[in-house]
Amino acid sequence: MSILKAEKISVEYEGTAVLKDLSFRIEKGEFLAVVGENGSGKSTLIKAILGLVGLSSGSIRLDGGIKSGGIGYLPQQREVQKDFPAAVYEVVLSGCLASRRIVTFYSPDDKRLALRNMELLEIADLRKRSFRDLSGGQQQRVLLARALCSAKAMLILDEPTAGLDPLISSEFYGLLGRLNRENGMTIIMVSHDIEAAKENAGRILHVGTGPCFFGSVREYLRSDTGKRFSNGNAGHSA
Amino acid sequence: MPDILRELFSYDFILRAVAVGIMVSLCASLLGVSLVLKRYSMIGDGLGHVAFGALCVAVAFNMAPLLVSVPVVVTAAALLLRIRGNVRIKGDAAIAVISSSSLAVGIIVTSLTQGMNIDIYNYMFGSILAMSDRDVYLGMALSAAVLLLFVLLYNVIFAVTFDEDFARAAGVNVSFYNTLIAILTAVTIVVGMRIMGSLLISSLIVFPSLTAMRLFSSFRGVVICSGIVSTICFFLGIVISYSLDIPVGASIVVLNLAAFTLFFAAGSLRKYF
Numbered sequence: 001m002s003i004l005k006a007e008k009i010s011v012e013y014e015g016t017a018v019l020k021d022l023s024f025r026i027e028k029g030e031f032l033a034v035v036g037e038n039g040s041g042k043s044t045l046i047k048a049i050l051g052l053v054g055l056s057s058g059s060i061r062l063d064g065g066i067k068s069g070g071i072g073y074l075p076q077q078r079e080v081q082k083d084f085p086a087a088v089y090e091v092v093l094s095g096c097l098a099s100r101r102i103v104t105f106y107s108p109d110d111k112r113l114a115l116r117n118m119e120l121l122e123i124a125d126l127r128k129r130s131f132r133d134l135s136g137g138q139q140q141r142v143l144l145a146r147a148l149c150s151a152k153a154m155l156i157l158d159e160p161t162a163g164l165d166p167l168i169s170s171e172f173y174g175l176l177g178r179l180n181r182e183n184g185m186t187i188i189m190v191s192h193d194i195e196a197a198k199e200n201a202g203r204i205l206h207v208g209t210g211p212c213f214f215g216s217v218r219e220y221l222r223s224d225t226g227k228r229f230s231n232g233n234a235g236h237s238a
Numbered sequence: 239m240p241d242i243l244r245e246l247f248s249y250d251f252i253l254r255a256v257a258v259g260i261m262v263s264l265c266a267s268l269l270g271v272s273l274v275l276k277r278y279s280m281i282g283d284g285l286g287h288v289a290f291g292a293l294c295v296a297v298a299f300n301m302a303p304l305l306v307s308v309p310v311v312v313t314a315a316a317l318l319l320r321i322r323g324n325v326r327i328k329g330d331a332a333i334a335v336i337s338s339s340s341l342a343v344g345i346i347v348t349s350l351t352q353g354m355n356i357d358i359y360n361y362m363f364g365s366i367l368a369m370s371d372r373d374v375y376l377g378m379a380l381s382a383a384v385l386l387l388f389v390l391l392y393n394v395i396f397a398v399t400f401d402e403d404f405a406r407a408a409g410v411n412v413s414f415y416n417t418l419i420a421i422l423t424a425v426t427i428v429v430g431m432r433i434m435g436s437l438l439i440s441s442l443i444v445f446p447s448l449t450a451m452r453l454f455s456s457f458r459g460v461v462i463c464s465g466i467v468s469t470i471c472f473f474l475g476i477v478i479s480y481s482l483d484i485p486v487g488a489s490i491v492v493l494n495l496a497a498f499t500l501f502f503a504a505g506s507l508r509k510y511f
Contacts, residue, residue: 050406052403052406052407071407073403073404073407073408075404076403078402080400081400081401085275086456087456087457087458087459090457090458094396094400094401094404095404097405097408098408098409104390104391104393129455130455132455133455150408
């Protein structure tokens with residue numbers, strides 16, 4: 001069953017086309033990696049799925065009972081967050097914001113959900129620590145737990161391992177793989193780390209200036225786009 | 239000390255200034271946490287200057303100061319936010335341009351009408367005597383509204399401050415809340431600058447949260463602590479200003495500096511133990 005269907009979508013930004021006539025569909029429970037060069041429109045695609053940027057043409061249909069607000073989102077980290085005084089549980093709990101319009105107080109259900117997600121990601125013992133005192137890998141787990149609080153069935157991650165060392169990155173991918181297999185979470189991950197995409201994802205969507213690609217990892221590696229990209233810039237970031 | 243307090247509170251005008259001042263310091267410190275974390279610290283300074291210009295114009299044309307300056311400063315706040323969203327003009331440059339321009343307009347209007355006088359001096363450096371009855375009531379009502387909104391929207395304010403992208407994806411209207419925070423800040427500044435002066439008002443916004451962040455590591459802890467620090471510094475500032483006969487705004491700023499130094503030292507010491 002398709003959980004998301006994008007048909008011929010185009011996005012323009014200040015008059016220039018960032019995405020053009022892109023079509024793909026995501027099945028329930030699959031792990032899709034979105035790859036492409038820097039500035040190729042990967043983040044824009046994610047914003048389009050989340051409804052944060054408008055489409056100039058085409059359509060994105062979300063099925064399977066998820067609205068765009070019910071997608072768990074892990075954005076790229078911002079400079080502001082590095083020294084932000086917030087306890088881990090405050091950050092995770094803020095993921096429950098998505099489920100309602102006005103939140104004056106979080107309900108006991110929200111708090112249970114937050115705790116359950118912290119336990120799932122093995123950060124429950126950090127819950128009173130300050131976000132700014134955590135290591136990069138721990139911070140990403142916290143932000144993933146927050147995303148899970150708003151995710152009903154789908155997670156969208158934007159360069160989740162940027163700035164993490166290889167060991168911590170592979171731990172993080174392991175975590176994502178588990179959420180995907182054991183919890184049936186559909187995952188869309190933007191990455192320029194082609195090695196990680198090959199190992200973890202089921203299918204690959206390549207966006208960029210040249211020809212785009214959408215299909216399985218094996219097909220991708222045999223395609224021209226895939227060959228060029230995995231021999232080219234990907235080696236540096238892997 | 240008790241004698242001074244008794245003497246201090248025997249004056250109606252001081253009592254009123256203290257009542258409004260405490261509420262304003264509370265508002266400023268709460269909003270300040272979000273503003274400082276979002277790197278909007280200088281907005282307070284810019285809006286203080288705009289408020290100065292608006293006050294000068296209001297006095298020159300014999301209009302009620304708050305009724306003129308609130309809308310003007312709110313507009314300036316919305317404008318500054320909009321410019322910050324624009325990549326071509328950098329936010330800090332925009333603040334510099336807007337604040338010096340409004341200062342200039344204020345000074346020209348004043349010198350053409352009544353000339354530089356004690357009123358203008360008070361707008362710049364603040365005075366406890368500056369508030370009329372009407373100012374006090376309006377000031378109380380405005381700061382009560384700011385406090386109420388902050389408490390009701392606390393969780394959304396946290397989310398928007400910590401991560402705009404995530405909040406936006408969660409369906410929060412981020413630009414609405416940014417504008418709201420700017421408007422609440424504008425209102426707080428206009429009410430507070432009568433006491434603090436336009437040159438010193440931004441300290442009420444920046445200092446308490448910076449101080450609280452030395453020791454507290456949760457958002458709630460920082461918010462509560464900066465509210466308490468701000469209130470205490472304001473109150474002690476009034477007492478010291480009265481007993482030493484020095485300007486009230488400056489004494490409050492110096493006390494805030496002292497509190498910051500204390501917290502900074504305590505925070506650094508804690509790392510070693």
